Every structure is written in C-alpha cells, then in structure tokens.
Amino acid sequence: MNGYTRNFREVFLSTSRKENKIKELHQEGKTVAQIALYFKRNHGRSIPGPAIRGVLFPTQDYEPTIHDVPNTVPITRAPRRETPQRTVKPKKSLPKDSYDKEESKNPDKIEINKLLAKLVKEQGLDNTKMVILESPSLLTLKELTNVGIQAHQIHIPNHTESFEPIVRKHNNTYPITLGEFLTRTEVAHGNKFGFIFADYCGTLDGSTLFSPIEDIKTIFKDNLIKPGGLLAVTISKRNSKKPNKYINNDVSRLNHIVTERAYKNGYIAVDLGHGRDYNGKMHFVVYQIFNR
Numbered sequence: 525m526n527g528y529t530r531n532f533r534e535v536f537l538s539t540s541r542k543e544n545k546i547k548e549l550h551q552e553g554k555t556v557a558q559i560a561l562y563f564k565r566n567h568g569r570s571i572p573g574p575a576i577r578g579v580l581f582p583t584q585d586y587e588p589t590i591h592d593v594p595n596t597v598p599i600t601r602a603p604r605r606e607t608p609q610r611t612v613k614p615k616k617s618l619p620k621d622s623y624d625k626e627e628s629k630n631p632d633k634i635e636i637n638k639l640l641a642k643l644v645k646e647q648g649l650d651n652t653k654m655v656i657l658e659s660p661s662l663l664t665l666k667e668l669t670n671v672g673i674q675a676h677q678i679h680i681p682n683h684t685e686s687f688e689p690i691v692r693k694h695n696n697t698y699p700i701t702l703g704e705f706l707t708r709t710e711v712a713h714g715n716k717f718g719f720i721f722a723d724y725c726g727t728l729d730g731s732t733l734f735s736p737i738e739d740i741k742t743i744f745k746d747n748l749i750k751p752g753g754l755l756a757v758t759i760s761k762r763n764s765k766k767p768n769k770y771i772n773n774d775v776s777r778l779n780h781i782v783t784e785r786a787y788k789n790g791y792i793a794v795d796l797g798h799g800r801d802y803n804g805k806m807h808f809v810v811y812q813i814f815n816r
C-alpha cells in the first residue's frame with residue numbers, strides 16, 4: 525500500500541462510497557482536480573489529490589504520476605500543508621530507448637500508420653479508446669488524429685527515456701510498459717479498447733522488462749479488446765544475441781499465440797491480410813477481433 529492509499533484509508537476508512545464515487549468520476553473522464561472539486565461542492569470538503577490518486581492507483585511499487593489521469597493539472601497539496609504546487613515526476617531514471625528514430629522516416633512505417641488510421645476509421649472504431657506504442661515523433665498519433673480521432677482517446681505507455689518528450693506533447697502518457705499499463709492501471713480496467721497497436725521494436729520473446737507474449741495473453745484473458753476491434757503487432761525478427769542471424773519461426777509463433785489465445789477466450793482473430801516485412805528485420809500484422 526503506498527503512502528497516498530494509506531493516508532486516504534486512515535481518514536476515510538469507513539467511506540467506501542467515497543472511493544466508489546472517485547472511481548466512477550474517473551471513469552467519466554474527470555481529472556483529479558475535478559474530482560476534488562466535486563467533493564468540495566457536494567460534500568463541503570475537498571479530498572487531497574494524492575488521496576484520490578491512492579484510490580485510483582493503489583498498487584504498491586508503481587508510483588503514479590500526474591499523467592495517469594487524462595488532462596490533469598499539476599497536483600496541489602492540501603492547503604494546510606502550505607507546500608507550493610508541484611508536478612509528480614517518475615522517481616527513477618528511465619531506461620534508454622533502443623528505438624531507432626530514423627525508422628519513423630521509413631516509407632513502410634509511414635504507410636502502415638496511414639493504413640491503420642484508415643482501418644480504424646472504416647471499422648467505425650473512431651470513438652473508442654486506443655492504446656498505442658509511440659516514439660517521440662508521434663507518427664501513429666498524428667495519423668490517427670488526421671482521420672478525426674481525438675487525442676484524449678489515445679493512451680501511450682512508454683517505460684523508456686522517450687516518456688518525457690512524449691508526455692510533453694501528449695497528456696495520456698504513462699512511464700510504464702504496455703504490460704503494466706494493461707494489468708495495473710485503472711484506464712485499462714473495465715475499458716475495452718477499439719485499437720491496440722503493440723508496435724514493439726524487439727523480438728516476440730521481449731526482454732527482462734517486458735514480454736509481448738504475456739501482453740497478448742493479457743489482452744484476451746482480460747477481455748481488453750472490443751469485438752470488432754483491431755490488434756496490430758510489430759516484432760523484430762533479428763536475433764538480438766546473434767545480430768547477423770534472423771529468427772525464422774517468430775511470425776508463425778506470433779500468429780499462433782494471437783489466434784490461439786483469442787479462441788481460448790471466446791474470440792476469433794482474423795488476420796486482415798496486411799501483414800508485411802519491412803526494414804529488413806521487422807514484421808507487422810493486423811488482426812480484427814470478433815466474438816466467437
């Protein structure tokens with residue numbers, strides 16, 4: 525239990541209704557500041573921002589940031605503490621981003637992003653929540669907003685040093701991995717995404733920090749994708765331990781894990797036929813997910 529949660533529980537232990545109301549207002553898209561104001565107006569007493577965040581993000585080791593909540597303003601501490609306004613930042617320095625910036629100039633990459641935005645629009649998913657992996661050039665975000673999708677619908681986890689430049693331009697950015705975002709944030713819970721772009725730069729087996737296979741399992745096990753929604757995945761086929769060697773069976777393994785997990789959880793994953801290799805090592809594929 526983190527400090528925020530503990531403080532909140534001490535003061536409001538018997539008021540689970542308040543906790544429920546906080547969650548409900550958050551689901552409606554209210555910011556921490558707006559939730560605090562709601563309690564001030566309706567119950568004559570505000571709730572400190574950190575206490576609200578403790579209810580929304582009660583995990584132990586994940587230090588929530590201001591960016592967890594869409595369109596938030598800097599947290600103001602409770603007035604009696606007389607501490608100036610501050611923005612909560614991730615404590616630890618984030619790992620280096622291995623993504624090659626030049627890749628966002630790759631014509632295939634540009635084409636893939638345009639294709640995905642077009643598919644999202646054509647499939648009537650343009651009013652849904654979306655989660656995408658992004659680099660600071662925000663190529664995918666730009667294409668999605670070009671077809672009329674509102675930026676606040678789009679959520680970007682990025683656990684690397686790229687978090688900072690991204691969050692400066694896009695509010696709904698989280699300093700965590702996609703897997704952590706899917707399993708540990710309130711945004712992912714109870715919200716089915718219309719579009720998930722797991723645009724990894726590494727291999728299907730991932731790294732010590734994240735696992736694409738586990739992410740795919742979570743998406744289906746926790747029913748995180750809307751029926752009719754799109755799941756796009758990019759993996760690298762280059763063997764990171766032997767850079768001159770390529771992994772021959774990962775495309776098939778990826779297809780297997782998506783279709784098998786979908787089926788086992790009551791869905792069908794249809795490969796839309798846009799899959800392709802590009803840049804010598806990357807493989808991209810997009811599925812549409814239906815109820816079985």
Ligand SMILES: C[S@@+](CC[C@H](N)C(=O)[O-])C[C@H]1O[C@@H](n2cnc3c(N)ncnc32)[C@H](O)[C@@H]1O
Nearest residue numbers: 623657658659663664681682683701702723734
């Ligand atoms: C391939 S880039 C995204 C490119 C962007 N979609 C585009 O088309 O230009 C992926 C970004 O997400 C980050 N990333 C990779 N795997 C991740 C994961 N499992 N969770 C969060 N971020 C991840 C990378 O460090 C990189 O900054």
